[in-house]
Amino acid sequence: MSVVTIIGAGSWGSGLALLLSDNNHEVRLYDVDKTVIDEINEHHTNKKYLPEGKLPEKVKGFNNLEDALSNTEIVVTVVPTKVIRNALKAVNQALKHPVIFVNASKGIEPQTFKRVSEIAYEEIDKDKIIGFVVLTGPSHAEEVIQRQLTTVTCASDNIELAEYCQKIFNNDEYFRVYTLNDLIGAELGGAIKNVIALAAGILTGLGYGDNAKAALITRGLAEMRRLAVKVGAKEETLFGLTGLGDLIVTATSLHSRNYQAGLKIGSGKNLQETLASIPMVVEGVRSCEACYYYAKQLDVDMPITFAVYDVIFNKREPRDVIKKLMQRDLKHE
Ligand SMILES: NC(=O)c1ccc[n+]([C@@H]2O[C@H](COP(=O)([O-])OP(=O)(O)OC[C@H]3O[C@@H](n4cnc5c(N)ncnc54)[C@H](O)[C@@H]3O)[C@@H](O)[C@H]2O)c1
Numbered sequence: 440m441s442v443v444t445i446i447g448a449g450s451w452g453s454g455l456a457l458l459l460s461d462n463n464h465e466v467r468l469y470d471v472d473k474t475v476i477d478e479i480n481e482h483h484t485n486k487k488y489l490p491e492g493k494l495p496e497k498v499k500g501f502n503n504l505e506d507a508l509s510n511t512e513i514v515v516t517v518v519p520t521k522v523i524r525n526a527l528k529a530v531n532q533a534l535k536h537p538v539i540f541v542n543a544s545k546g547i548e549p550q551t552f553k554r555v556s557e558i559a560y561e562e563i564d565k566d567k568i569i570g571f572v573v574l575t576g577p578s579h580a581e582e583v584i585q586r587q588l589t590t591v592t593c594a595s596d597n598i599e600l601a602e603y604c605q606k607i608f609n610n611d612e613y614f615r616v617y618t619l620n621d622l623i624g625a626e627l628g629g630a631i632k633n634v635i636a637l638a639a640g641i642l643t644g645l646g647y648g649d650n651a652k653a654a655l656i657t658r659g660l661a662e663m664r665r666l667a668v669k670v671g672a673k674e675e676t677l678f679g680l681t682g683l684g685d686l687i688v689t690a691t692s693l694h695s696r697n698y699q700a701g702l703k704i705g706s707g708k709n710l711q712e713t714l715a716s717i718p719m720v721v722e723g724v725r726s727c728e729a730c731y732y733y734a735k736q737l738d739v740d741m742p743i744t745f746a747v748y749d750v751i752f753n754k755r756e757p758r759d760v761i762k763k764l765m766q767r768d769l770k771h772e
Pocket of ligand 1: 446447448449450451452469470471472475488517518519520522525526543544545546578579580581718719720722
């Protein structure tokens with residue numbers, strides 16, 4: 440049994456807390472939002488983020504970071520990526536001993552294009568980080584909290600550490616964990632797929648059908664692969680759980696906030712109205728901005744990402760943007 444501290448008691452943090460508690464670990468769930476923590480401790484529910492779920496009573500909520508981190512072995516970060524740097528700074532300040540960092544958030548930093556592993560190595564003192572693992576793959580919190588069958592991957596530059604975390608998170612009944620030694624591919628796959636999920640929602644909101652969705656997923660994967668490989672990912676990673684697998688689940692399921700946000704934008708709502716109507720984080724919007732500038736800087740062609748950027752940030756009409764996509768020069772697949 441390990442002591443595991445989860446930073447971020449939102450949907451996915453709560454889903455992982457249930458899983459780790461089922462695996463008989465001591466689980467501490469930390470959040471800056473005191474009302475969420477009080478509800479977890481008093482009622483073992485988290486209605487704002489997981490209306491359907493119930494947490495085991497042994498999962499304890501914490502609002503004090505030092506208490507949450509004392510003698511813990513593993514720190515799992517599950518906060519929106521826009522706060523991840525600050526959250527890691529706070530963890531570094533409160534932490535008194537070395538731990539394994541596992542990140543379950545998905546995204547890259549817009550101005551720096553840094554992945555969460557890079558941010559962690561910048562923000563955590565060397566003597567407090569044993570190593571870094573990313574846990575990612577097709578995994579909606581809403582299904583994990585119902586203990587529905589799920590597969591994910593633990594990726595790390597240190598394969599022994601990935602294997603160690605694989606055993607911590609794996610559950611023979613409902614949560615199967617693979618390992619991977621391609622951190623770049625796993626982190627970028629998880630970030631870029633949210634942009635394609637927005638596009639999938641937009642297409643559906645506009646009334647396009649399954650042919651368009653299949654085209655989007657396939658061509659979306661092609662541009663995920665182009666960007667990731669350009670910066671050192673292994674091509675095959677993009678065809679695995681952390682790439683194609685995550686892309687399928689997020690671009691086809693109503694559980695995906697990115698897909699839902701796209702649906703609303705495609706049906707004519709503006710970005711502000713859309714984001715205000717979804718209480719949880721919609722990572723695809725920020726990832727879209729990051730991927731747009733990253734691809735421009737690296738001279739990588741990402742027509743779908745550029746189209747989503749045009750709709751969201753340049754307020755272009757989705758139908759005009761799709762027309763432009765369809766009228767590009769013909770080419771070999
Ligand atoms: N929801 C899912 O099914 C799912 C699955 C896999 C990965 N993810 C990824 O996990 C990340 C979190 O997503 P979510 O769905 O749980 O988000 P969410 O919006 O449901 O919850 C985020 C939580 O983080 C808390 N928080 C904000 N700032 C904090 C800080 N500085 N310190 C501690 N807590 C803080 C918020 O109070 C909130 O409780 C995202 O990057 C998302 O892409 C989500």
